[in-house]
Amino acid sequence: MEKISILLADDHAVLRAGLRMLINTQPDMAVIAEAADGNEAVRRAVETKPDVVVMDITMPAMGGIQAIEQIRQALPETQVLVLTMHDDTGYLRSALAAGASGYVVKKSADSELISAINAVHRGQMFVDLASSSRAIQDALFNKSLLSEREKVVLILVAQGFTNQQAAHRLCLSVKTIETYRMRLAEKLGLRDRAELTRYALEIGLIGAGKFPPEEV
Secondary structure (H helix, E strand, O other): OEEEEEEEEEEOHHHHHHHHHHHHHHOOOOEEEEEEEHHHHHHHHHOOOOOEEEOOOOOOOOOOHHHHHHHHHHOOOOOOEEEOOOOOOHHHHHHHHOOEEEEHHHHHHHHHHHHHHHHHHHHOEEHHHHHHHHHHHHHHHHHHHOOOOHHHHHHHOOOOHHHHHHHHHHHHOOOHHHHHHHHHHHHHOOOHHHHHHHHHHHOOOOOOOOOOOEEE
């Protein structure tokens, strides 16, 4: 059985040792590399190409948010799971916008970490519910209700494209784009561009280094 390969990035060596022991006791997981700061995390990720990076946010040299952005740009197949002491929706939003697929607070690590690693490895979103507001929880749930084309239209709208520009980009009619926007409003309960943009940011569809796709 091929194991899920994991990179641990945290500036506390004792914590990394504990996490490594916890993860390596799982029959389907293996820690293949470690990093003590953001720069090292990016470098070691590129070298080892792990399936999942377990990343702290507050680290020296380069912060976790910037490291997430660089890892996701260099290794789009690698998923990033944030493990942090910050039980705060502001940090959660920043992490998701940077490209993280999961967010777990350290006080919940014993019970949530293994489940979170499995979830993000499967391509799912995982947020420790103790750290997320009701709005974020609803956003993550509603994301799964959107079709791939609806997500593309949402990205374009959030990036400031007009209906006509989005239609041209996707080779669709303006009427079709309007229909997609109506569906998004109905499914998400969001009425204007500002609300759609905020939602797209919160669930990580847009952010630094992310651009509207040409086609889906």
